[in-house]
Amino acid sequence: MSTLEHFFxxxxxxxGSKRMALSSLLVIVLLxxxxxxxxxxxxxxxxxxxxxxxxxxxxxxxxxCKDPKxxxxxxxxxxxxxxxxxxxxxxxxxxxxxxxxxVAGLNTLGISMVRIDYAPYGQNPPHTHPRATEILTVLxxxxxxxxxxxxxxxxxxxxxxxxxxxxxxxxxxxxxxxNIGNTSAVAIAxxxxxxxxxxxxxxxxxxxxxxxxxxxxxxAFQAEKKIIEIIQAKF
Numbered sequence: 001m002s003t004l005e006h007f008f009x010x011x012x013x014x015x016g017s018k019r020m021a022l023s024s025l026l027v028i029v030l031l032x033x034x035x036x037x038x039x040x041x042x043x044x045x046x047x048x049x050x051x052x053x054x055x056x057x058x059x060x061x062x063x064x065c066k067d068p069k070x071x072x073x074x075x076x077x078x079x080x081x082x083x084x085x086x087x088x089x090x091x092x093x094x095x096x097x098x099x100x101x102x103v104a105g106l107n108t109l110g111i112s113m114v115r116i117d118y119a120p121y122g123q124n125p126p127h128t129h130p131r132a133t134e135i136l137t138v139l140x141x142x143x144x145x146x147x148x149x150x151x152x153x154x155x156x157x158x159x160x161x162x163x164x165x166x167x168x169x170x171x172x173x174x175x176x177x178x179n180i181g182n183t184s185a186v187a188i189a190x191x192x193x194x195x196x197x198x199x200x201x202x203x204x205x206x207x208x209x210x211x212x213x214x215x216x217x218x219x220a221f222q223a224e225k226k227i228i229e230i231i232q233a234k235f
Contacts, residue, residue, distance in 0.1 A: 014142035014181030042110035042131070042193050051075045052100050052107035062194070063100065063107050076105035081115045084186070092122020092179070100194040112194055116187045118143070118179035125200055126176045132196030134169040134189050136177070138162060141185025147175035174201060207235030 042062075051071045052063035078098050085094040099112035106112060112132075116124055118141065136145070138161045146158025147169050160180065161167055169175040171192070179185040205217065211232055218225040 014183075042108065044110075045108040049076075049105055050108040052104040054101070054104055063104075065107065066104075071105070076103065078103050081113070081188070084184075085115075085117045086184075087117055087119040087122050091125050092119035093117065093124045093177075095124070099191075099196065106194045109194055110192055112191050112196060114189050114191070116177065116189065118177070118185040118187075120182050120184060121179055122185075123178040124176060125202060126174050127198050127200040128172055128174050129169075129191060129193070129196040129198055130172055132191035132193035133171040134175070134191045134196070135166060136161075136169070136187050136189040137166045138164065139186045139188055141179055141183060142181040143185055143187060144178045144180045145169075145176065147173045149173065203235060206232045 047065075047068070049068065049071065050063075050065035051068070053066040054063060056064045058064055081096060081098065083096075085096060087094045094117045096115040096117075097112070098114065100106040103112075116136075118124070140163060142163075143161045144158065145161055145167050146156050149155045149157065150173065159165075159167060177187065205212065206228075214225050214228040214232065217223075217228045217232075221228065
């Protein structure tokens with residue numbers, strides 16, 4: 001166990017905590033309402049709704065609308081956020097997204113959601129959402145979360161969250177969540193975009209296709225080229 005893990009486990013009530021049941025689905029409803037900001041990141045709609053025609057081959061900034069007379073309740077609903085998805089990947093987290101690709105009725109409405117399942121000591125690694133601010137609440141477990149301000153300060157603003165706590169990640173800033181407990185954790189987040197996008201820092205830098213030159217990354221990270229090549233090989 002790392003020094004960081006030892007510190008947080010010692011200084012928070014996470015160690016040995018029993019697995020807590022998920023909060024009422026009312027939390028999800030309240031969180032969704034809170035994220036329905038007056039000034040959404042996406043453009044304001046000019047009609048009641050614009051159900052995305054996901055089958056259209058035309059490309060616009062968003063999605064074309066299908067005939068509103070053809071809209072049904074299924075265009076505005078999603079089932080599945082109550083289901084846990086046990087993380088099996090290297091970082092120890094799974095994200096269940098509910099954006100315009102899953103709910104066509106979100107098109108032009110400037111909002112979406114995710115559920116995040118964390119394995120013990122799992123993390124949602126440093127990443128950004130280029131088109132959305134995120135507001136997250138913990139439903140189960142203990143999370144250490146934070147974001148980094150832009151250059152030149154690059155200041156880390158972080159906090160340990162317990163069940164029911166809320167944290168905001170401003171649009172475009174690098175942020176993360178880390179499960180500091182020895183049990184699984186669950187969080188729900190709302191984002192101010194129908195399609196917020198995600199840029200995972202490590203994947204983008206070390207796993208781009210084609211690869212960024214190891215010489216460039218070695219100079220940027222002030223590390224030996226062979227170290228960069230070892231990291232790139234993992235992606």
